[in-house]
Amino acid sequence: MRSLWNRRGTALLTIFSIAVSVSLLLGVQKMRVAARDSFANTVSGVHLIVGARSGPLNLLLYSIFRVGDATANVSWASYQKIARHPDVEWTIPISLGDSHRGFRVVGTNADYFAHYQYGGDRSLRFAQGKPFADLFDVVLGAEVARQLGYKLGDEIIVAHGLGRVSFSQHKDKPFHVAGILAATGTPVDRSVHVSLEAISAIHLDWQNGVQPAPWARIGAAQARQAKLTPDSITAFLVRMKEPALIFTMERSINQYRGEPLSAVIPGVALTQLWDLVGIADTALTIVAAFVVLAGLLGMLTAILTTLNERRREMAIMRAMGARPAHIFSLLMAEAGTLALLGVLAGVALTFALLALAAPLISQRYGIFMQPGGLSGMDLSLLAGIVGVALLLGAYPAWRGYRNTLNDGLSMRV
Protein backbone atom coordinates (compact mmCIF):
# COMPACT_ATOMS: atom_id res chain seq x y z
CA MET A 1 0.00 0.00 0.00
CA ARG A 2 2.59 2.43 -1.13
CA SER A 3 -0.15 4.66 -2.43
CA LEU A 4 -1.47 5.02 1.11
CA TRP A 5 2.01 5.62 2.46
CA ASN A 6 2.37 8.43 -0.03
CA ARG A 7 -0.60 10.10 1.61
CA ARG A 8 0.52 9.23 5.10
CA GLY A 9 -0.31 12.66 6.51
CA THR A 10 -4.00 12.41 5.70
CA ALA A 11 -4.03 8.70 6.35
CA LEU A 12 -2.56 9.15 9.82
CA LEU A 13 -5.09 11.82 10.71
CA THR A 14 -7.86 9.59 9.48
CA ILE A 15 -6.56 6.66 11.49
CA PHE A 16 -6.21 8.90 14.51
CA SER A 17 -9.75 10.19 14.28
CA ILE A 18 -11.06 6.66 13.98
CA ALA A 19 -8.85 5.58 16.87
CA VAL A 20 -10.15 8.32 19.15
CA SER A 21 -13.75 7.57 18.31
CA VAL A 22 -13.20 3.85 18.77
CA SER A 23 -11.56 4.33 22.14
CA LEU A 24 -14.43 6.56 23.20
CA LEU A 25 -16.87 3.84 22.29
CA LEU A 26 -14.81 1.16 24.01
CA GLY A 27 -14.37 3.38 27.04
CA VAL A 28 -18.10 3.91 27.32
CA GLN A 29 -18.61 0.18 26.98
CA LYS A 30 -16.06 -0.58 29.67
CA MET A 31 -17.47 2.05 31.99
CA ARG A 32 -20.95 0.75 31.47
CA VAL A 33 -19.98 -2.80 32.28
CA ALA A 34 -17.93 -1.70 35.27
CA ALA A 35 -20.67 0.61 36.52
CA ARG A 36 -23.26 -2.08 36.10
CA ASP A 37 -21.11 -4.55 37.99
CA SER A 38 -20.40 -2.19 40.81
CA PHE A 39 -24.07 -1.32 40.88
CA ALA A 40 -25.11 -4.91 41.23
CA ASN A 41 -22.28 -5.44 43.68
CA THR A 42 -23.39 -2.70 46.03
CA VAL A 43 -25.07 -5.12 48.33
CA SER A 44 -24.96 -8.86 48.47
CA GLY A 45 -25.91 -11.56 50.86
CA VAL A 46 -29.06 -9.62 51.74
CA HIS A 47 -32.29 -11.38 50.97
CA LEU A 48 -34.77 -8.65 51.81
CA ILE A 49 -34.80 -4.94 52.43
CA VAL A 50 -37.57 -3.90 54.78
CA GLY A 51 -38.87 -0.40 55.40
CA ALA A 52 -42.03 1.59 55.80
CA ARG A 53 -44.48 1.05 52.99
CA SER A 54 -43.21 2.56 49.75
CA GLY A 55 -42.12 1.52 46.29
CA PRO A 56 -39.23 -0.92 45.98
CA LEU A 57 -37.07 1.65 44.19
CA ASN A 58 -37.46 4.25 46.87
CA LEU A 59 -36.69 1.72 49.58
CA LEU A 60 -33.59 0.50 47.76
CA LEU A 61 -32.40 4.02 47.07
CA TYR A 62 -32.53 5.31 50.61
CA SER A 63 -31.52 2.15 52.42
CA ILE A 64 -28.61 1.05 50.20
CA PHE A 65 -27.65 3.99 48.01
CA ARG A 66 -28.37 6.61 50.66
CA VAL A 67 -30.30 8.67 48.15
CA GLY A 68 -33.62 10.28 48.99
CA ASP A 69 -35.58 10.04 52.20
CA ALA A 70 -37.76 7.55 53.88
CA THR A 71 -41.41 8.49 54.08
CA ALA A 72 -41.88 6.84 57.47
CA ASN A 73 -40.07 4.67 59.94
CA VAL A 74 -40.33 1.11 61.10
CA SER A 75 -41.20 0.72 64.76
CA TRP A 76 -38.63 -0.92 66.98
CA ALA A 77 -41.19 -3.48 68.08
CA SER A 78 -41.87 -4.63 64.53
CA TYR A 79 -38.16 -4.79 63.82
CA GLN A 80 -37.58 -6.90 66.91
CA LYS A 81 -40.41 -9.19 66.01
CA ILE A 82 -39.04 -9.90 62.55
CA ALA A 83 -35.41 -10.03 63.69
CA ARG A 84 -36.29 -12.73 66.18
CA HIS A 85 -38.24 -14.80 63.71
CA PRO A 86 -36.78 -18.34 63.71
CA ASP A 87 -36.23 -18.38 59.95
CA VAL A 88 -34.15 -15.18 59.98
CA GLU A 89 -30.39 -15.64 60.08
CA TRP A 90 -29.44 -12.05 60.72
CA THR A 91 -30.65 -8.49 60.33
CA ILE A 92 -28.93 -5.16 59.98
CA PRO A 93 -30.87 -2.14 61.27
CA ILE A 94 -30.41 1.20 59.55
CA SER A 95 -31.40 4.54 60.95
CA LEU A 96 -31.02 7.60 58.76
CA GLY A 97 -31.77 11.27 59.02
CA ASP A 98 -28.62 13.01 60.18
CA SER A 99 -25.53 14.00 58.28
CA HIS A 100 -22.00 15.15 58.70
CA ARG A 101 -20.76 17.77 56.23
CA GLY A 102 -22.76 16.33 53.39
CA PHE A 103 -22.17 12.69 54.25
CA ARG A 104 -25.05 10.67 55.61
CA VAL A 105 -24.99 9.38 59.14
CA VAL A 106 -26.12 5.78 59.43
CA GLY A 107 -27.24 4.52 62.76
CA THR A 108 -26.77 0.79 63.02
CA ASN A 109 -25.23 -1.87 65.26
CA ALA A 110 -22.30 -4.27 65.26
CA ASP A 111 -24.16 -6.62 62.88
CA TYR A 112 -23.50 -4.13 60.12
CA PHE A 113 -19.76 -4.71 60.24
CA ALA A 114 -20.20 -8.41 60.78
CA HIS A 115 -22.70 -9.20 58.03
CA TYR A 116 -22.74 -6.47 55.42
CA GLN A 117 -21.36 -7.82 52.17
CA TYR A 118 -20.73 -6.36 48.75
CA GLY A 119 -19.23 -7.43 45.42
CA GLY A 120 -20.30 -11.04 45.82
CA ASP A 121 -18.83 -12.18 49.10
CA ARG A 122 -16.55 -9.42 50.30
CA SER A 123 -17.12 -8.26 53.85
CA LEU A 124 -16.41 -4.85 55.28
CA ARG A 125 -12.83 -4.45 56.38
CA PHE A 126 -11.34 -1.91 58.73
CA ALA A 127 -8.45 0.09 57.30
CA GLN A 128 -7.85 1.52 60.76
CA GLY A 129 -9.43 1.12 64.19
CA LYS A 130 -12.39 -1.04 65.09
CA PRO A 131 -16.21 -0.97 65.34
CA PHE A 132 -17.77 1.49 67.74
CA ALA A 133 -17.56 0.48 71.37
CA ASP A 134 -18.50 3.70 73.12
CA LEU A 135 -21.81 5.50 72.71
CA PHE A 136 -20.15 8.41 70.95
CA ASP A 137 -17.83 6.42 68.72
CA VAL A 138 -18.10 6.76 64.96
CA VAL A 139 -16.86 4.60 62.08
CA LEU A 140 -16.17 6.43 58.83
CA GLY A 141 -16.43 5.19 55.27
CA ALA A 142 -13.20 5.41 53.26
CA GLU A 143 -14.36 8.32 51.13
CA VAL A 144 -15.49 10.35 54.13
CA ALA A 145 -12.14 9.96 55.82
CA ARG A 146 -10.26 10.74 52.61
CA GLN A 147 -12.23 13.83 51.68
CA LEU A 148 -12.43 15.33 55.13
CA GLY A 149 -8.99 14.18 56.19
CA TYR A 150 -10.06 12.50 59.43
CA LYS A 151 -7.82 10.31 61.53
CA LEU A 152 -8.60 8.00 64.41
CA GLY A 153 -9.56 9.94 67.53
CA ASP A 154 -10.70 13.08 65.67
CA GLU A 155 -13.79 14.82 66.96
CA ILE A 156 -16.89 14.96 64.79
CA ILE A 157 -20.09 16.94 65.15
CA VAL A 158 -23.20 15.49 63.57
CA ALA A 159 -25.73 17.80 61.98
CA HIS A 160 -29.45 17.32 62.03
CA GLY A 161 -31.01 16.81 58.62
CA LEU A 162 -29.29 16.03 55.38
CA GLY A 163 -28.12 19.37 54.06
CA ARG A 164 -24.44 20.00 53.47
CA VAL A 165 -24.86 23.16 55.48
CA SER A 166 -27.07 22.63 58.48
CA PHE A 167 -27.95 25.21 61.06
CA SER A 168 -28.97 22.81 63.73
CA GLN A 169 -26.02 20.77 64.80
CA HIS A 170 -25.69 18.28 67.59
CA LYS A 171 -22.83 20.35 68.98
CA ASP A 172 -23.41 19.30 72.53
CA LYS A 173 -22.67 15.68 71.76
CA PRO A 174 -19.42 15.32 69.82
CA PHE A 175 -18.28 11.95 68.42
CA HIS A 176 -14.84 10.42 68.16
CA VAL A 177 -13.53 8.47 65.20
CA ALA A 178 -13.08 4.87 66.33
CA GLY A 179 -12.57 3.21 62.98
CA ILE A 180 -12.16 3.84 59.26
CA LEU A 181 -13.36 1.28 56.74
CA ALA A 182 -11.41 0.19 53.69
CA ALA A 183 -12.74 1.39 50.34
CA THR A 184 -15.52 -0.77 48.92
CA GLY A 185 -16.73 1.17 45.91
CA THR A 186 -20.22 1.23 47.38
CA PRO A 187 -22.20 3.94 49.19
CA VAL A 188 -20.69 2.57 52.42
CA ASP A 189 -17.61 4.63 51.55
CA ARG A 190 -19.67 7.76 51.81
CA SER A 191 -21.35 6.93 55.08
CA VAL A 192 -20.70 7.92 58.68
CA HIS A 193 -21.65 5.04 60.95
CA VAL A 194 -22.79 5.43 64.55
CA SER A 195 -24.67 3.18 66.87
CA LEU A 196 -28.46 3.21 67.05
CA GLU A 197 -28.16 4.27 70.68
CA ALA A 198 -26.12 7.30 69.63
CA ILE A 199 -28.88 8.34 67.22
CA SER A 200 -31.29 8.14 70.16
CA ALA A 201 -28.92 9.99 72.41
CA ILE A 202 -28.43 12.99 70.16
CA HIS A 203 -32.15 13.34 69.70
CA LEU A 204 -33.00 12.65 73.33
CA ASP A 205 -33.94 16.21 74.21
CA TRP A 206 -35.51 17.04 70.85
CA GLN A 207 -39.23 17.60 70.61
CA ASN A 208 -40.96 17.05 67.28
CA GLY A 209 -37.75 17.49 65.35
CA VAL A 210 -36.89 20.87 66.85
CA GLN A 211 -33.81 21.60 68.90
CA PRO A 212 -34.78 22.57 72.42
CA ALA A 213 -33.84 25.85 74.05
CA PRO A 214 -30.43 25.76 75.75
CA TRP A 215 -31.80 25.37 79.27
CA ALA A 216 -33.84 22.33 78.28
CA ARG A 217 -30.94 20.47 76.75
CA ILE A 218 -29.61 17.20 78.02
CA GLY A 219 -25.84 17.00 78.09
CA ALA A 220 -23.69 14.18 76.80
CA ALA A 221 -22.97 12.85 80.26
CA GLN A 222 -26.64 12.75 81.18
CA ALA A 223 -27.50 11.11 77.91
CA ARG A 224 -25.30 8.17 78.80
CA GLN A 225 -27.56 7.50 81.75
CA ALA A 226 -30.80 7.62 79.81
CA LYS A 227 -32.65 4.69 78.30
CA LEU A 228 -31.44 4.72 74.72
CA THR A 229 -33.37 1.92 73.05
CA PRO A 230 -34.70 3.53 69.84
CA ASP A 231 -38.41 3.84 69.21
CA SER A 232 -38.00 3.28 65.54
CA ILE A 233 -35.49 2.73 62.74
CA THR A 234 -35.59 3.69 59.08
CA ALA A 235 -35.13 0.29 57.49
CA PHE A 236 -33.41 -3.00 57.96
CA LEU A 237 -31.74 -5.68 55.89
CA VAL A 238 -32.71 -9.30 56.36
CA ARG A 239 -30.98 -12.56 55.57
CA MET A 240 -32.99 -15.74 55.81
CA LYS A 241 -31.59 -19.07 56.88
CA GLU A 242 -32.79 -20.62 53.63
CA PRO A 243 -33.21 -18.75 50.32
CA ALA A 244 -36.40 -20.72 49.84
CA LEU A 245 -37.92 -18.82 52.76
CA ILE A 246 -37.45 -15.42 51.15
CA PHE A 247 -40.77 -15.28 49.37
CA THR A 248 -42.77 -16.45 52.36
CA MET A 249 -41.14 -13.79 54.49
CA GLU A 250 -41.57 -11.14 51.82
CA ARG A 251 -45.26 -11.87 51.63
CA SER A 252 -45.78 -11.95 55.37
CA ILE A 253 -43.97 -8.62 55.81
CA ASN A 254 -45.94 -6.98 53.02
CA GLN A 255 -49.13 -8.18 54.73
CA TYR A 256 -47.94 -7.35 58.24
CA ARG A 257 -50.86 -6.11 60.29
CA GLY A 258 -49.00 -4.14 62.95
CA GLU A 259 -47.98 -1.34 60.59
CA PRO A 260 -47.61 -0.80 56.84
CA LEU A 261 -44.27 -2.30 55.81
CA SER A 262 -42.62 -3.11 52.51
CA ALA A 263 -40.09 -5.85 51.82
CA VAL A 264 -38.21 -5.99 48.54
CA ILE A 265 -35.70 -8.42 47.12
CA PRO A 266 -32.55 -6.37 46.35
CA GLY A 267 -31.94 -8.05 42.98
CA VAL A 268 -35.41 -7.19 41.78
CA ALA A 269 -35.13 -3.58 42.90
CA LEU A 270 -31.62 -3.30 41.46
CA THR A 271 -32.87 -4.46 38.09
CA GLN A 272 -35.60 -1.84 38.21
CA LEU A 273 -33.08 0.78 39.14
CA TRP A 274 -30.74 -0.29 36.36
CA ASP A 275 -33.55 -0.08 33.85
CA LEU A 276 -33.97 3.52 34.90
CA VAL A 277 -30.29 4.42 34.83
CA GLY A 278 -29.89 2.40 31.63
CA ILE A 279 -31.54 5.16 29.62
CA ALA A 280 -28.68 7.57 30.25
CA ASP A 281 -26.30 4.75 29.64
CA THR A 282 -27.87 3.93 26.29
CA ALA A 283 -27.81 7.59 25.33
CA LEU A 284 -24.09 7.68 26.03
CA THR A 285 -23.53 4.63 23.87
CA ILE A 286 -25.53 6.16 21.03
CA VAL A 287 -23.45 9.32 21.23
CA ALA A 288 -20.27 7.26 21.11
CA ALA A 289 -21.59 5.32 18.13
CA PHE A 290 -22.25 8.55 16.30
CA VAL A 291 -18.75 9.76 17.03
CA VAL A 292 -17.45 6.57 15.45
CA LEU A 293 -19.67 7.15 12.46
CA ALA A 294 -18.30 10.70 12.17
CA GLY A 295 -14.77 9.26 12.20
CA LEU A 296 -15.65 6.85 9.42
CA LEU A 297 -17.30 9.60 7.39
CA GLY A 298 -14.06 11.55 7.76
CA MET A 299 -12.29 8.59 6.22
CA LEU A 300 -14.82 8.50 3.40
CA THR A 301 -14.22 12.18 2.70
CA ALA A 302 -10.47 11.68 2.75
CA ILE A 303 -10.65 8.88 0.22
CA LEU A 304 -13.15 10.67 -2.00
CA THR A 305 -11.06 13.82 -2.22
CA THR A 306 -8.05 11.85 -3.35
CA LEU A 307 -10.04 10.07 -5.99
CA ASN A 308 -9.73 12.77 -8.63
CA GLU A 309 -6.02 13.32 -8.20
CA ARG A 310 -5.54 9.60 -8.49
CA ARG A 311 -7.31 9.20 -11.78
CA ARG A 312 -4.00 9.42 -13.57
CA GLU A 313 -2.49 6.81 -11.32
CA MET A 314 -5.40 4.54 -12.05
CA ALA A 315 -5.14 5.07 -15.80
CA ILE A 316 -1.48 4.04 -15.61
CA MET A 317 -2.42 0.93 -13.70
CA ARG A 318 -5.11 0.18 -16.22
CA ALA A 319 -2.57 0.42 -19.02
CA MET A 320 -0.39 -2.00 -17.13
CA GLY A 321 -3.18 -4.54 -17.27
CA ALA A 322 -5.00 -3.76 -14.05
CA ARG A 323 -8.62 -4.76 -14.27
CA PRO A 324 -11.34 -2.42 -12.99
CA ALA A 325 -11.79 -4.98 -10.25
CA HIS A 326 -8.18 -4.32 -9.28
CA ILE A 327 -8.94 -0.64 -8.86
CA PHE A 328 -12.07 -1.44 -6.88
CA SER A 329 -10.31 -3.81 -4.53
CA LEU A 330 -7.40 -1.39 -4.18
CA LEU A 331 -9.74 1.33 -2.93
CA MET A 332 -11.63 -1.11 -0.74
CA ALA A 333 -8.36 -2.32 0.72
CA GLU A 334 -7.50 1.27 1.46
CA ALA A 335 -10.71 1.84 3.40
CA GLY A 336 -10.29 -1.50 5.15
CA THR A 337 -6.70 -0.80 6.09
CA LEU A 338 -7.51 2.65 7.43
CA ALA A 339 -10.40 1.33 9.49
CA LEU A 340 -8.46 -1.67 10.76
CA LEU A 341 -5.47 0.42 11.78
CA GLY A 342 -7.84 2.93 13.35
CA VAL A 343 -9.59 0.25 15.34
CA LEU A 344 -6.32 -1.32 16.46
CA ALA A 345 -4.95 2.06 17.47
CA GLY A 346 -8.22 2.75 19.26
CA VAL A 347 -7.97 -0.47 21.23
CA ALA A 348 -4.37 0.30 22.13
CA LEU A 349 -5.37 3.81 23.16
CA THR A 350 -8.21 2.50 25.31
CA PHE A 351 -5.97 0.04 27.11
CA ALA A 352 -3.30 2.64 27.63
CA LEU A 353 -5.84 5.06 29.10
CA LEU A 354 -7.43 2.34 31.22
CA ALA A 355 -4.07 1.24 32.55
CA LEU A 356 -3.43 4.84 33.57
CA ALA A 357 -6.89 5.61 34.90
CA ALA A 358 -7.98 2.30 36.43
CA PRO A 359 -6.05 2.64 39.72
CA LEU A 360 -7.34 6.18 40.10
CA ILE A 361 -10.93 5.22 39.37
CA SER A 362 -10.91 2.24 41.66
CA GLN A 363 -9.39 4.33 44.44
CA ARG A 364 -11.64 7.32 43.99
CA TYR A 365 -14.91 5.74 43.01
CA GLY A 366 -14.39 2.12 43.93
CA ILE A 367 -15.38 1.11 40.42
CA PHE A 368 -13.11 -1.72 39.48
CA MET A 369 -12.28 -1.70 35.78
CA GLN A 370 -11.04 -4.92 34.29
CA PRO A 371 -7.82 -3.80 32.65
CA GLY A 372 -7.40 -6.44 29.95
CA GLY A 373 -9.50 -8.38 27.58
CA LEU A 374 -12.10 -7.46 25.03
CA SER A 375 -15.49 -8.97 25.63
CA GLY A 376 -17.30 -10.71 22.80
CA MET A 377 -19.52 -7.65 22.68
CA ASP A 378 -16.49 -5.39 22.18
CA LEU A 379 -15.11 -7.63 19.46
CA SER A 380 -18.35 -7.72 17.55
CA LEU A 381 -18.57 -3.94 17.90
CA LEU A 382 -15.08 -3.54 16.44
CA ALA A 383 -15.85 -5.95 13.64
CA GLY A 384 -18.99 -3.93 13.00
CA ILE A 385 -16.94 -0.75 12.73
CA VAL A 386 -14.63 -2.29 10.14
CA GLY A 387 -17.70 -3.64 8.36
CA VAL A 388 -19.30 -0.20 8.20
CA ALA A 389 -15.97 1.22 7.00
CA LEU A 390 -15.92 -1.28 4.14
CA LEU A 391 -19.51 -0.47 3.35
CA LEU A 392 -18.68 3.22 3.20
CA GLY A 393 -15.46 2.46 1.32
CA ALA A 394 -17.49 0.73 -1.36
CA TYR A 395 -18.77 4.11 -2.49
CA PRO A 396 -15.40 5.68 -3.46
CA ALA A 397 -14.31 2.28 -4.75
CA TRP A 398 -17.33 2.20 -7.00
CA ARG A 399 -16.67 5.77 -8.11
CA GLY A 400 -13.08 4.84 -8.90
CA TYR A 401 -14.29 1.80 -10.77
CA ARG A 402 -16.66 3.93 -12.83
CA ASN A 403 -13.93 6.46 -13.48
CA THR A 404 -11.56 3.85 -14.81
CA LEU A 405 -14.27 2.47 -17.07
CA ASN A 406 -15.02 5.91 -18.46
CA ASP A 407 -11.50 7.21 -18.63
CA GLY A 408 -10.00 4.23 -20.34
CA LEU A 409 -6.39 4.95 -20.99
CA SER A 410 -6.73 8.65 -21.62
CA MET A 411 -5.60 10.99 -18.93
CA ARG A 412 -8.07 13.68 -18.17
CA VAL A 413 -5.92 15.70 -15.91
Add this chain to the structure above:
Amino acid sequence: MTTPAIELRDVVFGWPTGPTVLDIARFDVARGEKVFVRGASGSGKSTLLGIIGGVLQPGRGSLRVLGTELANLRPGARDRFRGDHIGFIFQMFNLIPYLSVLDNVLLPVRFTPHRGAAFVAAGALRAEARRLLVALGLHDPALQKRAVTELSIGQQQRVAAARALLGSPELIIADEPTSSLDYDARADFLQLLMQECARSAATLLFVSHDTSLGSLFDRSVSLREINRAAQPAGAAA
Protein backbone atom coordinates in the same frame (compact mmCIF):
# COMPACT_ATOMS: atom_id res chain seq x y z
CA MET B 1 3.84 -16.89 -41.96
CA THR B 2 3.02 -15.35 -38.56
CA THR B 3 -0.15 -13.45 -37.85
CA PRO B 4 0.06 -9.67 -38.06
CA ALA B 5 0.48 -7.68 -34.89
CA ILE B 6 -2.66 -5.67 -35.55
CA GLU B 7 -5.43 -6.52 -37.95
CA LEU B 8 -8.35 -4.10 -38.06
CA ARG B 9 -11.44 -4.62 -40.22
CA ASP B 10 -14.41 -2.26 -40.50
CA VAL B 11 -14.11 -1.04 -36.96
CA VAL B 12 -16.67 1.55 -35.94
CA PHE B 13 -16.71 3.26 -32.59
CA GLY B 14 -18.95 5.96 -31.16
CA TRP B 15 -19.67 7.09 -27.64
CA PRO B 16 -23.17 6.13 -26.57
CA THR B 17 -24.46 9.69 -26.72
CA GLY B 18 -22.14 11.16 -29.33
CA PRO B 19 -21.51 10.81 -33.06
CA THR B 20 -19.29 8.15 -34.55
CA VAL B 21 -15.72 8.89 -33.67
CA LEU B 22 -13.89 6.23 -35.53
CA ASP B 23 -14.67 4.27 -38.67
CA ILE B 24 -11.72 2.40 -40.14
CA ALA B 25 -12.14 -0.03 -43.03
CA ARG B 26 -8.75 -1.64 -42.78
CA PHE B 27 -5.57 -1.09 -40.83
CA ASP B 28 -2.82 -3.69 -40.54
CA VAL B 29 0.51 -3.66 -38.81
CA ALA B 30 2.94 -6.50 -39.42
CA ARG B 31 4.98 -8.01 -36.61
CA GLY B 32 8.17 -6.16 -35.91
CA GLU B 33 7.03 -3.22 -37.99
CA LYS B 34 7.51 0.31 -36.70
CA VAL B 35 4.52 2.34 -37.73
CA PHE B 36 4.02 6.05 -37.31
CA VAL B 37 0.39 7.13 -37.01
CA ARG B 38 -0.07 10.80 -37.71
CA GLY B 39 -3.06 12.55 -36.27
CA ALA B 40 -3.97 15.91 -34.85
CA SER B 41 -5.75 15.96 -31.56
CA GLY B 42 -9.39 15.19 -32.06
CA SER B 43 -8.72 12.84 -34.93
CA GLY B 44 -9.68 9.77 -32.93
CA LYS B 45 -6.15 8.91 -31.83
CA SER B 46 -6.93 8.15 -28.25
CA THR B 47 -9.96 6.18 -29.28
CA LEU B 48 -7.94 4.06 -31.67
CA LEU B 49 -5.37 3.31 -28.99
CA GLY B 50 -8.14 2.54 -26.49
CA ILE B 51 -9.65 0.05 -28.90
CA ILE B 52 -6.35 -1.64 -29.70
CA GLY B 53 -5.54 -1.71 -25.99
CA GLY B 54 -8.83 -3.41 -25.29
CA VAL B 55 -10.12 -0.72 -22.98
CA LEU B 56 -12.76 0.47 -25.40
CA GLN B 57 -15.06 -1.92 -27.15
CA PRO B 58 -15.78 -1.16 -30.83
CA GLY B 59 -19.44 -1.16 -31.75
CA ARG B 60 -18.84 -3.13 -34.91
CA GLY B 61 -16.05 -4.79 -36.82
CA SER B 62 -13.19 -7.13 -36.10
CA LEU B 63 -9.96 -6.39 -34.33
CA ARG B 64 -7.23 -8.97 -33.96
CA VAL B 65 -4.21 -8.12 -31.93
CA LEU B 66 -1.35 -10.63 -32.17
CA GLY B 67 -3.84 -13.05 -33.68
CA THR B 68 -6.34 -12.75 -30.86
CA GLU B 69 -9.80 -11.41 -31.56
CA LEU B 70 -10.31 -8.93 -28.72
CA ALA B 71 -14.10 -8.89 -29.10
CA ASN B 72 -14.13 -12.55 -28.08
CA LEU B 73 -12.41 -11.89 -24.79
CA ARG B 74 -14.25 -10.94 -21.65
CA PRO B 75 -13.29 -7.57 -20.11
CA GLY B 76 -11.06 -9.14 -17.45
CA ALA B 77 -9.29 -11.27 -20.04
CA ARG B 78 -8.81 -8.20 -22.25
CA ASP B 79 -7.16 -6.41 -19.34
CA ARG B 80 -4.87 -9.34 -18.76
CA PHE B 81 -4.10 -9.58 -22.45
CA ARG B 82 -3.16 -5.91 -22.50
CA GLY B 83 -0.94 -6.30 -19.48
CA ASP B 84 0.74 -9.37 -20.91
CA HIS B 85 1.34 -8.29 -24.48
CA ILE B 86 1.26 -4.52 -24.77
CA GLY B 87 3.57 -1.88 -23.37
CA PHE B 88 2.23 1.67 -23.15
CA ILE B 89 4.04 4.99 -23.16
CA PHE B 90 1.95 8.11 -22.68
CA GLN B 91 2.54 11.72 -23.49
CA MET B 92 3.34 12.67 -19.92
CA PHE B 93 2.58 11.75 -16.34
CA ASN B 94 3.61 8.21 -17.11
CA LEU B 95 4.93 7.42 -13.69
CA ILE B 96 3.39 6.86 -10.32
CA PRO B 97 4.91 9.64 -8.25
CA TYR B 98 5.41 7.83 -4.96
CA LEU B 99 7.17 4.79 -6.34
CA SER B 100 10.90 4.72 -6.98
CA VAL B 101 12.23 4.60 -10.52
CA LEU B 102 12.86 0.89 -10.31
CA ASP B 103 9.46 0.13 -8.81
CA ASN B 104 7.81 2.10 -11.59
CA VAL B 105 9.58 0.00 -14.16
CA LEU B 106 8.52 -3.17 -12.35
CA LEU B 107 4.91 -2.03 -12.00
CA PRO B 108 3.37 -4.09 -14.85
CA VAL B 109 4.49 -7.32 -13.25
CA ARG B 110 2.34 -6.53 -10.23
CA PHE B 111 -0.82 -6.76 -12.28
CA THR B 112 0.10 -9.39 -14.82
CA PRO B 113 2.51 -12.03 -13.62
CA HIS B 114 2.92 -13.43 -17.15
CA ARG B 115 4.63 -10.30 -18.27
CA GLY B 116 7.79 -11.38 -16.49
CA ALA B 117 7.48 -15.02 -17.49
CA ALA B 118 10.75 -14.87 -19.39
CA PHE B 119 12.50 -13.83 -16.18
CA VAL B 120 11.03 -16.22 -13.71
CA ALA B 121 13.20 -15.31 -10.79
CA ALA B 122 12.41 -11.93 -9.33
CA GLY B 123 16.10 -11.14 -9.21
CA ALA B 124 16.41 -11.67 -12.94
CA LEU B 125 13.47 -9.38 -13.48
CA ARG B 126 15.13 -6.63 -11.48
CA ALA B 127 18.32 -7.17 -13.42
CA GLU B 128 16.36 -6.81 -16.65
CA ALA B 129 14.72 -3.62 -15.36
CA ARG B 130 18.17 -2.23 -14.57
CA ARG B 131 19.52 -3.26 -17.96
CA LEU B 132 16.66 -1.47 -19.71
CA LEU B 133 17.25 1.67 -17.67
CA VAL B 134 20.92 1.63 -18.53
CA ALA B 135 20.19 0.90 -22.18
CA LEU B 136 17.89 3.91 -22.24
CA GLY B 137 20.63 6.11 -20.90
CA LEU B 138 19.83 6.13 -17.18
CA HIS B 139 23.19 4.85 -16.00
CA ASP B 140 23.38 6.26 -12.53
CA PRO B 141 22.37 3.56 -9.99
CA ALA B 142 21.51 6.24 -7.42
CA LEU B 143 19.02 7.64 -9.89
CA GLN B 144 17.15 4.35 -9.99
CA LYS B 145 16.33 4.62 -6.32
CA ARG B 146 15.27 8.21 -6.46
CA ALA B 147 11.68 9.40 -6.40
CA VAL B 148 10.46 9.90 -9.93
CA THR B 149 9.29 13.43 -9.19
CA GLU B 150 12.91 14.53 -9.02
CA LEU B 151 13.56 13.42 -12.58
CA SER B 152 13.49 15.65 -15.65
CA ILE B 153 10.68 15.02 -18.12
CA GLY B 154 13.13 13.45 -20.56
CA GLN B 155 14.31 11.06 -17.89
CA GLN B 156 10.75 10.29 -16.88
CA GLN B 157 9.86 9.36 -20.44
CA ARG B 158 12.83 7.00 -20.58
CA VAL B 159 11.70 5.35 -17.39
CA ALA B 160 8.27 4.98 -18.95
CA ALA B 161 9.86 3.41 -22.03
CA ALA B 162 11.80 0.99 -19.86
CA ARG B 163 8.57 0.03 -18.16
CA ALA B 164 6.80 -0.50 -21.47
CA LEU B 165 9.65 -2.70 -22.69
CA LEU B 166 9.97 -4.78 -19.54
CA GLY B 167 9.20 -8.41 -20.14
CA SER B 168 9.49 -7.92 -23.90
CA PRO B 169 5.82 -7.40 -24.81
CA GLU B 170 5.13 -8.00 -28.48
CA LEU B 171 3.48 -4.64 -29.04
CA ILE B 172 4.59 -1.21 -27.84
CA ILE B 173 2.08 1.59 -28.11
CA ALA B 174 3.42 5.10 -27.71
CA ASP B 175 0.98 7.99 -27.47
CA GLU B 176 2.83 11.26 -28.19
CA PRO B 177 5.70 10.28 -25.93
CA THR B 178 7.97 12.96 -27.32
CA SER B 179 5.72 15.96 -27.46
CA SER B 180 6.83 17.20 -24.06
CA LEU B 181 10.51 16.85 -24.98
CA ASP B 182 12.71 19.34 -26.77
CA TYR B 183 14.09 18.54 -30.19
CA ASP B 184 17.44 16.93 -29.23
CA ALA B 185 15.93 14.86 -26.45
CA ARG B 186 13.24 13.79 -28.89
CA ALA B 187 15.72 12.36 -31.39
CA ASP B 188 17.70 10.66 -28.63
CA PHE B 189 14.62 9.15 -27.10
CA LEU B 190 13.30 7.83 -30.39
CA GLN B 191 16.61 6.28 -31.28
CA LEU B 192 16.86 4.44 -27.99
CA LEU B 193 13.25 3.33 -28.18
CA MET B 194 13.68 1.97 -31.69
CA GLN B 195 16.85 0.22 -30.71
CA GLU B 196 15.22 -1.59 -27.82
CA CYS B 197 12.16 -2.46 -29.85
CA ALA B 198 14.39 -4.00 -32.47
CA ARG B 199 16.22 -5.92 -29.79
CA SER B 200 13.08 -7.56 -28.46
CA ALA B 201 11.52 -7.77 -31.92
CA ALA B 202 8.58 -5.74 -30.68
CA THR B 203 6.10 -4.04 -32.94
CA LEU B 204 5.95 -0.30 -32.37
CA LEU B 205 2.84 1.77 -32.92
CA PHE B 206 3.79 5.38 -32.50
CA VAL B 207 1.11 8.05 -32.50
CA SER B 208 1.92 11.73 -32.81
CA HIS B 209 0.83 14.91 -34.43
CA ASP B 210 4.46 15.80 -35.16
CA THR B 211 4.85 14.87 -38.83
CA SER B 212 8.60 15.56 -38.83
CA LEU B 213 9.18 12.27 -37.01
CA GLY B 214 7.46 10.15 -39.65
CA SER B 215 10.56 9.61 -41.74
CA LEU B 216 12.24 7.65 -38.95
CA PHE B 217 9.71 4.82 -39.16
CA ASP B 218 9.14 1.92 -41.52
CA ARG B 219 5.79 3.31 -42.53
CA SER B 220 3.73 6.39 -41.88
CA VAL B 221 -0.06 6.45 -41.81
CA SER B 222 -2.35 9.42 -41.55
CA LEU B 223 -5.27 8.71 -39.29
CA ARG B 224 -7.35 11.29 -41.15
CA GLU B 225 -6.96 9.27 -44.31
CA ILE B 226 -7.98 5.91 -42.86
CA ASN B 227 -10.69 7.20 -40.54
CA ARG B 228 -13.89 7.56 -42.51
CA ALA B 229 -15.78 9.29 -39.73
CA ALA B 230 -15.86 13.03 -40.27
CA GLN B 231 -14.10 14.57 -37.32
CA PRO B 232 -15.38 17.71 -35.74
CA ALA B 233 -12.28 19.20 -34.15
CA GLY B 234 -11.85 18.58 -30.44
CA ALA B 235 -14.49 15.86 -30.17
CA ALA B 236 -12.13 13.50 -28.43
CA ALA B 237 -9.44 14.45 -26.02
